[in-house]
Amino acid sequence: MGESLAFHYEVDGGDFTSAGQASVKIKKNLRQLGVDAETIRRVSIAMYEGEINMVIHANGGNADVIVDDTGVTIILADKGPGIADTEKAMEEGYSTAPDNVRSLGFGAGMGLPNMKRYTDDMKIESVLGEGTTITMKVNF
């Protein structure tokens, strides 16, 4: 590729019907760039989990995706309430999602663990009352 490419998406916090739009778009964009199917799958699933988290907890946010020679970097930033205990949040099955979200099939406490599982590198920066930024990288 030689140079890096950047994509920016806004994640609407309004409702769940539009959740996933950014992930589906990045899937298409990466496919056009000729990225291999497994990398696309990992990136888009990690991003979808992040999108859903931003819809559930933070009333939306911003997603930036950077593609370079080494891999795909995803930066998800929101101005939500922040994560009180990031270590606890990373445990499979731990969730603070409300019941209405669970009835849709979300809120199983698998979002952050899945993001870690599908990426090579993941960093959570969160300040209570200010917001959360998650940076993930999938290497080629």
Add this chain to the structure above:
Amino acid sequence: MKVSELAETEGFRAIALPEPGREIEGCYIGDLLSWVMGRAREGNAWVTIMSNINIAAVASLADVSCVILAEGVEPDAQVCETALAKGINLITAGLPAYEVAVKLSGMI
């Protein structure tokens, strides 16, 4: 076995079949969407009783060959439209998830 062949099997009915030629490779049963994304494999038939709009995104991202709605669950019109637009094969079955899987196991 191709998704189109499954749709023609007794007990199964196609709701949206935009990619009828996709091959079914294995099966995953689950209703918690993150579990499905984390565990379902590419090409799996995904059996669920969830029929809300988010199943289209999950099916697309997990790249399953089809979604089989068990227990005779019917999705609303918006889910059908989204499935068609996103290339998601959607099939409904009158059987419980276990029996769907047993049937699939004998065919694929």
